[in-house]
Amino acid sequence: MKVILEAIDLTKVYKVGKIEVPALKGVSLKVREGEFISIMGPSGCGKSTLLHTLGGLCQPTSGKIIIDGEEISSARDAVRTDIRRRKIGFVFQRFNLLPTLTAKGNLEIAREIYGNGRDDKDHIHQILTLLGLENKVRHKPSELSGGEQQRVAIARAIINKPSILLADEPTGNLDTENSQVVLAMLQELNRKFNQTIMMITHNPEAAAVANRLIEMRDGKIVPHEHDVSWDAAKEDKIYI
Template structure:
């Protein structure tokens, strides 16, 4: 269970201080597919980075299964991410190497033997429609293909929590729908907690719950019960 309690994060950049995340509380339980919508600059990516322990809040706490992520040192925070988390970065953050190497990485870090890791990576790439691109390096992939590599990498080690930043932003609507259905089904079947950030209102058709963010402030929204098992909350 991911829990943020009264979390705030400021950026002291050029010019005035930006209150990127302002007194935000939210939770995501295992098996829950939660969406976070909001305009550009509203603080969505910052919120995910706080949940991942990549950024630390000025105020409030971030806990995962009771462990205080917001207080972890770098070593413990990276252990938390490696063991429990799949993160789809807004700008993908692919490593040098092939698509299969990228997707195998979380498995390798978890101690899976290279040959097994590559086999599992290729299976995961096939699930996102990239079975013919496993040996391409990032520069040889389209934007949407890179995005799907990033999604496969976030899911391959069956994490307990998936944080996905605009995971369908570079995909056509049909491919986007496939990815959202896959994420929702994995979430429900494997009891994964999913927090998905997006501009795309259609994502709410898949969501169990939804939040909206504006100028760093969060509010929970009623979502129309669609095809998903939504309606709770």
Template sequence: MTEQENVIKVEDMTKVYQMGEIEVHALRGVSFSVRKGEVLAIMGPSGSGKSTLMNMLGCLDAPTSGDYYLEGELVSTLDDDQLALVRNHKIGFVFQTFNLLPRATALANVELPLRYAGIKENRRELAKSALESVGLGDRITHKPNELSGGQQQRVAIARALINEPAIILADEPTGNLDTKSGEEIMNLLLDLNKTKGTTLLLVTHDPDAAAVAERIIHIRDGRIEKEEVRV
């Protein structure tokens, strides 16, 4: 396994939060790597450090110590604006609560990362084809409140894909959906992983959702408890 094939490499990552006088050790030295195109699930009960790890991997927060390489670039030492750039270019977020802008159309929501990327031309067309690729080509002018939960999550996935990121970070993507829509969303994510080769990181506490992953990392008390490789 060469460095190039590792889209993510985490070395001895720790995170300490200061809560008043108490130091909370959310991560106590986590190391792992993720291959390009892999489907990886990160599992753990609440309070395990799973969310903290996701924030670190999503470049939403900086680790206290340790190195984080994303596509070979050391990102754990970047400043705020550089991190914004990394999030914009390399990471696609899919949240449990969809997190769409309520006043904007599906199209405008999907266009948003392109705007922050400074892309001026063909934004509309790119956003439209992204929506078509998640099966929402006929809903582009709808606002979030005019769409079902499953449809809203599809918009969010289209938004996550628009900048062709290295990884998609899905935080409980099916948590707010009924079983049927949940299955559909999961299939869509796996489908995109197969067709586009986008690395997929699922953060979940639901074993059924994690079951689709090739590899499952179990987190407990800020450490990797075990790694489970599946077929």
């Protein structure tokens, strides 16, 4: 399987005044095409920092990130922005929809930023149907339930067919029922469209829908006894 994302010895140090706070302490990982990875760990262990760094929202202090063959860790902001636009889809815990736009408007703006404008209405319709949102296109976020908002956010994240979908606690603000719906949809996207997904979660049940689990602690990935290859991990949920 093709490696979609590779992180090599990533570190990230935040400066709070004169104090340096290390958030990532040498993280290395490989993500292959079609993987659905859950990242678990206690609060403050560096999960979100890892996701933001991998997604090019911030630069690592040291180390390398290669996304679909493009090195972004040392790239300047404009280049990281371009790679993020073309290759990354983000889903956040707080949905982060643009509140002034309708569901359809939120999707269209993602298309526009990507550079496709309104020219692919069929694709938008296909995704809205897949996520059960075809009747909600004219609704603004404030008129949608949490579950519906998160589905719109997922639709927006995948509308440009990104190489990898990065989800930061996508069920963190949802009740059990909506969480299950959202997780089922992520799973379906992974299975049907071979969408590569990395998902942060605190919820072991949510983590269980992934086919690979990464545990983090104190800015590092926790090593486990068995380093299982992708082929073996494909069918089972295995810690690596």
